[in-house]
Amino acid sequence: MNTRERDSIEAVLLVGSGYGALKVAEDLVQSGIPVAWVTARPHYLELPLGAEALADWPADLDYQFRPLYLRVTRHPLLTALPQARILSAGNGTNGFVVEGEQDPRYIDYDLCTGCGKCTELCPLNDSERPPITRRPAQCPTRALVLDKRATGACRVACPLGVNAQAYLALTAAGRFDEALAVVRDANPLPGICGRVCHHPCETECRRAEVDEAVAIRDIKRFLADFEAHAGVVPSFMPPAQRRTGRVAVIGSGPAGLTAAHYLNRQGFQVTVFESLPQAGGMLRAGINSFRLPRRVLDIEIRAIENAGVTIQTGTTVTSVQALLAEGFSAVLLAAGTQADLQLGIPGEDLPGINACVSFLRAVNLYGTAAVGAKTVVIGAGNSAMDAARTALRLGAASVTVVGIEQESQLPAHPREVREAREEGVAFVLGAAPVAFEGTSALERVVCCKARWQPHPDGSQEIVHDREDTFSLDADCVIVAIGQRAQLKECGLDQEIETGPGGRALIDTCYATPVAGVFAAGDVASGPSTVVEAMAAGRAAAGSIIEYLTGEVCPFDTPTRETRGVGDYPDIPESLLRRRRPDAPQRLPRVRCRDFDEVDMGLGADEAVAEARRCLQCSVCCECRACEAACEQIGAINHFSSARQFTIAAPAIIVADALELPDAGLLDRDQVFRVADLKHDLTDVMLSGSAAAGRAMVAAAKLRRAAVPRETDVEDLSDEVRIGFFLCTCNDTLASRSALERVRDLAGHVRGVVHSQLLMSACHPAGADLIAEAVGRHTITRVVLASCVCCPLEFQCISCNDQRTRARLHLFERLGLPRSRFETINLRDSLLAERLSDDEVVDKARDLLRASFVRARYMAPLTQGRTEIGKQVIVLGGGDIGRSCALNLDLQGFSVRLVHNPQLTTDPLRRQPHQVDTSAGNNITHVESAIIRDIRGQMGDFTIHARQDGAARRWRADIVCLVDEAVLPLALNEDAPGLKKLYRYDFAFFHTPQAGMFRVLPRTLERVQEFEAGAALAAQVARSAAEAFLKDHLLSPRVDPERCRGCGRCVDICPFNAIQLVPGLDGLYTAEVARHNCVGCGGCVGRCPVTALDMPYFSNQLLEALVADAMAGGKTYNEAS
Amino acid sequence: MKRPNLLGICCNWSPWTCLNAAGRTNLELPPDLRIIRVMCIGRINQALILKAFEYGADGVILLECRDEDCRYGPGPEVGHANVTLVRSLLDLLGIDQQRLVERSFEAHEKDRMVTELWNFAERIEAMGANPAKPRQEREAV
């Protein structure tokens, strides 16, 4: 497994997912402290299972959590590490040093737009276990997750690493072309291997545990045949660019062809030298046409040639040095084993005795061989079977195979043996020839009983039982006991060192001792199978590329562990048993008369049905159709690797103890625990805040104060030049033709100077396109039709990650002016699958109308800021007040703690002090003060009090109302809607007034007072983290010439965001405290003289929208 | 016959979420309905509702949060008050009060919203045209 560099993070470590964790993360990042959030769950927003069982679970709670999610998840201080685990936690100079690992992430959450195109193209999307899924509904990102398990056993078993699972999945989906492309990617000879491969994949197939292995080879053959029947000539893309370096390949058998193909594909100029008159090596010379029709062989070799490989037949290479001298940069020797082994018994030179390879070569290449009426084949391997069946076809009356092995150990594939028997081949087993006898020609073969005797060194030897001798009448013998390389015959042994069996000696990189000369296939390994030879050829090609370029071998033969996370899923018990189909064969008595193909292959329906039997062990089959779907977005990478990380954490917060490597960690200092979600969500959230508050003390040094950007007031009086951008959501929104019509329609609306389609608005490249067009066409108003529904800097319950991201790209990264953007959510309305083009255009036209109206009524959205300090006043002692004060003190705040003896609710009276605040450096204790008045706003509160009969006045940036008795001084508890406001955001401490906090009585019933104090401190630190208080972009503006000072706006605002101040001529006028404002516009609706108006939903705009909506298409009729 | 003109005024919070979800899940909305969004139903005043009728709406529906769900506190109550007042005015004008309705939703109630919108559309269609003719039609006469 290759891994990236270890990431080093300095942050508070948060372990586990869930609502409590979310609250922790929110409090910390919003207070300016970086958080590394590690959870084993696949998505950091996935919540603990079973949470729905909570008694007070409001049906729309998921929605209510959205703003919180979105605030946290795209926060720059959050390092999200989902699907990750802590491996160890040791001590460091400043707290803990935590080592961990994150599983590979196959879909990049920063790029994925959630368009879902990948799922549409995934062949397994409709299966019971789709590999690409969206996270649960409560998750406000639409991002997708790819489930990729350990590599399938079939693929691992294949020497070439052909992705059988993928082509089975595609075949099952009827996508034969793509399936064949998957095969060809790793195996350029699918039609050949579909016939003659010994299919180790099937041997490993897990389906055999249930019934029978999937007929993978037959499906491969079907795919190649399907293409051929369709009249398609197979072809490979020629290499994109040629590289310097010519490579010579000696031998055009499976190893040579494969090596040549892959070298060519990598851009090298390859010449293959073949001594025989036709290319194919053993494929042609050794394998008969009734097993491998010449047509198949020819077209697959031709495909390799057509892609640029030169095959020079009839050329025997006698010197590799000569080739190197000729200008080849490297030579691959893949000459195979063309020489037959001999028995070395008497009579072996009698006429009528043939060697197997030369016999088959004569038949297959020259059509010159002849056999006798009584033919005996010596040996029981696959070549022997070929020889025996060929002899039958050449007219032998009887063919007998003599083999040493017993039936169960025959080296030939059982299928070959069976087919030979069916055709009439007789077998004499457990015997070996000892002599050939005959006068002028062969007459009989003398045999005796024999067996293999293994030696301790691993070799084996034949033991003959001379007592039990018999003879077989024969006029023809074919000796098929094995082959060897024939380097000697062509003189290459002079240059290339050879070993046992005349094989070329190579190292693990297929290199011979001669520089630039490599060897692969049977010539180096001794006789093997087609697919093994091909694999060796490809691997050698990889070595040659490394040798020539220094690049890493580009060919992929994964092991089980190379990719994926986790093991195969269990085989479902509900799986129905089903046998594999028998591929049809011609009748033995018919087929043995000719050289036509024996096997007829599967039909399309059979192939699909058979492919469906595949268990899809890796879940994701890695066909990579999704990558093609995501080409423009680039979010999918099947080859991601695990990420190692180290976190220097001053504190650890544990939201889920089961995710810890060691439960003992919980007992250590600076490790805080968030309550489990058992009873009440509020408990968990409160507990999260308390943990965050306590961690802040340890992590105070990591805090980074954020300075909000202050925006200039945009002058929107310039010419209205509208640019229209339509996000096609990676071509998933609707048909291209429909969207082009919408684009053209918009292009004709009054004021529109530019109209274009975008691949994606939430993707960085999409945002770049907008910025570029805005500059090029001097666009002054942008109408962006996507899924984004407002250009504002806030998140609501219908917002999601993509919308947030689009805004971050446009307004934060690229700095485009919000005021000039109208964003309209078309996606949610146009997604319907069955909409015709006309319906799409009509619907879009209808939805876009309002946007073009708005583009003409834009008002500046401005952002101001007010500086605030760190002076906090805590009104009310007791352990909550003390704990809060102490915590804030340790975080660097300056605190005035006012103990009020007149209070009956002061917890101080109920229990002894547990919190010792004497340690605080910056706490000013005020004893026995009676608070008289609290007024002002965040950053500028004034508290009037009396102490010992004297009037006192204190200034504070932030006020904490810890005891009930002072509440009425600061808050009108009966203000409209106030009680409701406590329902959401889990704002146990928030009041409608920014910078003023209170402790709800119910808090005390839930957590210890010490914890409540810490949680309160966390909220204070959060609100003070940005040294500046930001305005709300939607805040209304007051026209002081219009305002009558009637105070209706003041009456309706529960946020203290509006007040009457002296204005014109002794009258009063409304003034908006823009940072208290939440932008609801209630005051605007109440103003009898429209003296208040909002920049985004102005009165004028709303009226224009109503007028336009009721006027039926005025916007488009006005088109110029 | 002329299709009815229906206006929906939708709060940005729960009801807008319902609408988004309805769109995502291919739920069909009444074709004659136009929807405009506001931050809170408390944002709109009586004038806007009256103008909708003046501009030719045959029915207006306010889509709002439940009283206890308002993010800002008083929104739905303001909505109720506005509806009561405008309905009284409509009644004086001889315009059926049922042409103005308000419905509240939680964020997950997309199906109920779609049902309510269809009910609304069907009821208004059954009522026929609003007797107060929009200006362009009056001009045509």
Next chain:
Amino acid sequence: MDSARITKIIRDNALYQCLECGKCSAACPRMLAGKQYSPRLLAQKLISERDDEAFIESSVWECLTCSLCQERCPSGVDISRVILEMRSLLAAEKGLKGYRAHDGALHSWMRMMTSPELKQNRLGWVSADLKTAETGKVAFFSGCAPYFDVFFAHLGVDTLAIARDSVRLLNFLDIEPVLLKNERCCGHDLLWAGDRENFETLCRLNYEEFKKAGIEEIIVSCPECYSMLGTHMPEVIPECDIKVTLLLDLLQKEVRKGGKAFKPFETTVTYQDPCRLGRVSGCYEAPRYLLGQIPGLVLREMENSGRGAICCGNSGFINCDAYSKNIQVQRLQEVSATGAQLLVTACPKCMIHLSCAMRDPARNEKVSVPIRDLTSLLAQGIEWTG
């Protein structure tokens, strides 16, 4: 802007006679309330600097139309008429730009009334004690009272009381008026908002309604309706032969005939002259005569009263703003200076606007005074003598 039409407007209304003396500007309540506002400058621009469209537009729309300037003008320029016609012109050319109080809600329902098919339910206020006739030659025009009663309920303004008391007074005089179910708004606010077209439609619809019912005389209590039906309707409908009678005029005439008196009412009142009653219709004497008939009632005139009375701050629900409020507060301070226990006015708009101004959280106590319509005050105490 259509220069030829402007030329016609200023010629028709004697604007060329402007001496640029500035008395208009010096008298303008808006100017006095702090607004940079000058009728004189508007006249000058209209005559010779028509390219300053922004100034002309804002001046035309921001005028209170209280006619005090006209009262002061030594040359007899009909400034209000210039404003009225300029508004029609501007509205036709550039849309209704005048910024409307209540975001135009009132204008909206008024415009809806121009639909011929409308079947209003406007007579719900007619209580059992009122005697009305199904048919007859005399009708009482209740105007917008039922609508205002709904819209301004939160101000505690009971405009329907005026309508009921008007019918009571008529009943007292043995008149059982016809109440028309489908009478429309008189169109005052639309006309003054520049919407002449819809105003004319309302006139025609009302006229048709009157004719269909066989009405020959319309009695009105509202000064705006009086001005519209009496003066402006005949301009739209030249053949109009409907007699329009102001209830106060009728009462004054009847009381003068003798046989009627008022119950004693020990109180000190002051009287707000509505601009549409006083300066527009010239009715200053009747209200004072009638108030003088109430035994025990002392009328104390405000510093500015009669022809010089200050407006209630707004007209036609156009341009209500901080300056309006300032004017209203000044006016209420004048009320307070008289020591009056009750403020009497004769126009529902005065009552609405002044009541609204009293709702001032910052100075509630100082400006608040009971307010009553003259009609109601009279209806409460009238009786036969002998």
